[in-house]
Amino acid sequence: MSSSSPVGAANPSETTVEYSVDPDGRIDCVETEAWNRFALANGAPELVDSRRIVGEMLDSFIDGELPRLLYWRMFNVLRAKQVPEAIYKFRCDAPAIERDLELVVYPRFDGDAFHGLRFQSVEIETRVRPGVALLQRRLPGGSPGATLLRMCSYCKRVFDDATSAWCGAEVYLAVGRTADVQLSHGACPECFAAVMRTLDG
Ligand SMILES: [Zn+2]
Numbered sequence: 001m002s003s004s005s006p007v008g009a010a011n012p013s014e015t016t017v018e019y020s021v022d023p024d025g026r027i028d029c030v031e032t033e034a035w036n037r038f039a040l041a042n043g044a045p046e047l048v049d050s051r052r053i054v055g056e057m058l059d060s061f062i063d064g065e066l067p068r069l070l071y072w073r074m075f076n077v078l079r080a081k082q083v084p085e086a087i088y089k090f091r092c093d094a095p096a097i098e099r100d101l102e103l104v105v106y107p108r109f110d111g112d113a114f115h116g117l118r119f120q121s122v123e124i125e126t127r128v129r130p131g132v133a134l135l136q137r138r139l140p141g142g143s144p145g146a147t148l149l150r151m152c153s154y155c156k157r158v159f160d161d162a163t164s165a166w167c168g169a170e171v172y173l174a175v176g177r178t179a180d181v182q183l184s185h186g187a188c189p190e191c192f193a194a195v196m197r198t199l200d201g
Helices: 032-041 065-079 169-174 189-200
Strands: 016-021 027-030 086-091 097-110 113-128 147-152 158-160 165-167 181-186
Touching: 016 032, 065 086, 065 097, 065 113, 065 181, 065 189, 086 189, 158 169
Parallel strands: 147 181
Antiparallel strands: 016 027, 016 113, 086 097, 097 113, 147 158, 158 165
């Protein structure tokens, strides 16, 4: 595959999802079967139809202002040919799965012309766990008086104000905290540092 080709070939690995974006950051190709599997496992059946995904800005699927800023920083670093590729290792949990992912991002160049980025997301390890209702909510919800709960967009841990610590959503609920929450997405210190290390090489 040349570096400027869109992604589209069937991938032999069940645990790899490939997609690409154009120079503006719009999704221009998705490896459909793997994407659908991933969307279903993430409790996002509305994303299964890849025809509705192509043409959308990739950052519209990233929760939280800070993770979106980090994404655009990575985008600009790769576009400027500052690094040949970026590799992230991060937790990306689904409601009933803990998942360690490795995301490799390749710039697509034809000579000096930038054609966007190709993403290859590989599941390194998964662990099944009881479904966590908090993770099933893609959008902020809760009643008008709901507790504001910060969630890391990468590892999906939440910040427990009572202990001033980041913990798993299942732990947060197990110790009796309210499930009536309004989620606000960001990055926990560990994930923020990991992303910055990747970007700064
Ligand atoms: Zn995190």
